[in-house]
Amino acid sequence: MLLKIPQILDTAGVARARQLLAAAPWADGRTTAGRQAAQVKNNEQLQPGSEQHRELQALVLQALEKHPQFFSATLPKRVLPPLFNRYAGSANAYGSHVDQAVRYLPGGVQRVRTDISCTLFFSDPADYDGGDLVIEHSYGEQRVKLAAGDLVVYPGTSVHRVEPVTRGARLASFFWIESMVRADEQRRLLYEMDMSLMKLRGELGETAELVQLTGTYHNLLRMWADT
Numbered sequence: 001m002l003l004k005i006p007q008i009l010d011t012a013g014v015a016r017a018r019q020l021l022a023a024a025p026w027a028d029g030r031t032t033a034g035r036q037a038a039q040v041k042n043n044e045q046l047q048p049g050s051e052q053h054r055e056l057q058a059l060v061l062q063a064l065e066k067h068p069q070f071f072s073a074t075l076p077k078r079v080l081p082p083l084f085n086r087y088a089g090s091a092n093a094y095g096s097h098v099d100q101a102v103r104y105l106p107g108g109v110q111r112v113r114t115d116i117s118c119t120l121f122f123s124d125p126a127d128y129d130g131g132d133l134v135i136e137h138s139y140g141e142q143r144v145k146l147a148a149g150d151l152v153v154y155p156g157t158s159v160h161r162v163e164p165v166t167r168g169a170r171l172a173s174f175f176w177i178e179s180m181v182r183a184d185e186q187r188r189l190l191y192e193m194d195m196s197l198m199k200l201r202g203e204l205g206e207t208a209e210l211v212q213l214t215g216t217y218h219n220l221l222r223m224w225a226d227t
């Protein structure tokens with residue numbers, strides 16, 4: 001399921017993130033990519049370990065935690081620490097690739113399966129030309145270029161690319177999630193059901209049928225979740 005979630009970060013959060021990104025040390029992006037992806041990756045990435053990097057990670061993670069739609073759509077079990085990239089100058093781009101299936105948490109022991117890939121945008125579309133995140137799926141390609149503060153989540157299984165940035169700079173955070181529910185189609189059913197339940201509850205208040213269907217939601221989650 002490809003889902004755009006608006007305003008994960010508010011204006012103040014975006015401004016703070018940009019300030020930190022401007023002061024932080026950048027390095028070649030190829031260091032964190034797998035072998036195939038490194039051949040097509042041409043961007044910069046924030047070097048982990050700096051004070052700015054830590055504050056940025058906390059900023060993103062706290063924003064995600066506060067967001068009910070993010071939780072419902074991803075049902076996170078583990079979230080890899082967010083990373084940060086910049087595409088600017090000399091047509092930085094990231095060619096077609098699939099993200100590595102398994103990554104390590106810092107420390108290099110705990111493995112995380114990358115069920116869901118995420119990009120959180122810090123630049124507005126007017127700040128740069130090109131730089132669309134293009135995600136391939138069974139119905140064709142989806143182009144994504146969101147407002148600063150917005151997030152896109154998409155299946156880790158997708159072939160995707162970032163088109164060359166030909167003017168300005170595209171700043172983003174990218175990270176991966178291992179979900180309690182491994183299968184994308186099961187997560188989608190749960191998400192759609194949860195959203196409909198919330199809407200119906202707003203329209204009708206609590207009814208016996210809503211209690212029953214909410215139970216069905218939780219019982220499906222119980223059946224499918226691996227916590």
Ligand SMILES: O=C(O)CCC(=O)C(=O)O
Binds near residue numbers: 085099133160172174
């Ligand atoms: O910059 C992006 O939106 C995506 C980056 C990406 O695909 C990756 O780092 O694997």
Ligand SMILES: [Fe+2]
Binds near residue numbers: 097098099117160
């Ligand atoms: Fe990727």
